[in-house]
Amino acid sequence: MEAQHRISTNRLADNAGDQILLERLADAVKPNLPQSAHHLPWLLASPFRYGFGRPSRFRAAHMMPGIFYASEKVETAITEAAYWRLLGFSRSPGFQKPRTPTPMSAFSVGTESLRALDLTQGALAKDSALWTHPSDYSATxxxxxxxxxxxxxxxxxxSARAKDGVNVAILDPAALRPPPRPHSSWAFTLNxxxxxxxxxxxxxxMRFTTADFGL
Known part of the structure; x- marks a missing residue:
C-alpha cells in the first residue's frame, strides 16, 4: 500500500479535533462497509468497501462487496503493484510522473478458511491460462x-504478473485473521x-518496465 495514508488528512486539519471531524465527514460519503467487515481494522476492511463500478480479476463491475487481494510472497505483491502503477501511467499521456520516490508499506495478515478453492492444484490448475490471462477477466x-x-x-x-507467484483473493472477511503486521518498507522510483x-x-x-508487462 502507498504510505501516504499517514499524512493524507492531518495536514488538512489544525488540531486533533478537526481531524476527527474531517474523518467523520469523509466516512459519511464512502460506500457502505459490509457488516461482516465491521470488526476488522480499517487496513483490512477498506478493500471490501470499494470497487463499485470498477472491475477486478475475480469481481465484475457493479458488484459488491469488494475483494481483498494479497500475495503469498512480498516479491509477488511488489510485482503486482508495479504492474498497476505502470499501467496507470501508460494510460495517462501527458501526465507528469512523480519525480521523487513513492514510499510503500508491505504488511502481512493471516488467513484461515474451510471453504476455499485452490486454482493452482488439481483439476482447476488445468485452466491456468484462464486464471492468468493478462486482460480478459471474464472466466475469473x-x-x-x-x-x-x-x-x-x-x-x-x-499470479498473472509474477512468474511462479501465488495470490490470494479474500471473498469473505471471515477468512482474515487480524491484526495486520508490518513487513517491510519500499520505495517506488519511476524513470x-x-x-x-x-x-x-x-x-x-526489483526492476520493471512497461515492456515486461506488455504495456
Missing part, C-alpha cells in the same frame, strides 16, 4: 461470482517507462 469473474454464491471465502490463484522498487534498510531491489 464468472468463477468469483459462482464461488461467492457457493459460500467460498478464499481463492488461491496463480521513463521503468519502475524500480527498492527495499528500505535492505539490499533487495
Amino acid at each position: 469473474q464468472a468463477l468469483g461470482a459462482t464461488a461467492r454464491e457457493a459460500g467460498i471465502e478464499l481463492l488461491r490463484a496463480p 521513463g517507462d521503468t519502475l524500480i522498487a527498492t527495499q528500505e534498510l535492505g539490499a533487495r531491489a
Whole structure:
C-alpha cells in the first residue's frame, strides 16, 4: 500500500479535533462497509468497501462487496503493484510522473478458511491460462461470482504478473485473521517507462518496465 495514508488528512486539519471531524465527514460519503467487515481494522476492511463500478480479476463491475487481494510472497505483491502503477501511467499521456520516490508499506495478515478453492492444484490448475490471462477477466469473474454464491471465502490463484507467484483473493472477511503486521518498507522510483522498487534498510531491489508487462 502507498504510505501516504499517514499524512493524507492531518495536514488538512489544525488540531486533533478537526481531524476527527474531517474523518467523520469523509466516512459519511464512502460506500457502505459490509457488516461482516465491521470488526476488522480499517487496513483490512477498506478493500471490501470499494470497487463499485470498477472491475477486478475475480469481481465484475457493479458488484459488491469488494475483494481483498494479497500475495503469498512480498516479491509477488511488489510485482503486482508495479504492474498497476505502470499501467496507470501508460494510460495517462501527458501526465507528469512523480519525480521523487513513492514510499510503500508491505504488511502481512493471516488467513484461515474451510471453504476455499485452490486454482493452482488439481483439476482447476488445468485452466491456468484462464486464471492468468493478462486482460480478459471474464472466466475469473464468472468463477468469483459462482464461488461467492457457493459460500467460498478464499481463492488461491496463480499470479498473472509474477512468474511462479501465488495470490490470494479474500471473498469473505471471515477468512482474515487480524491484526495486520508490518513487513517491510519500499520505495517506488519511476524513470521513463521503468519502475524500480527498492527495499528500505535492505539490499533487495526489483526492476520493471512497461515492456515486461506488455504495456
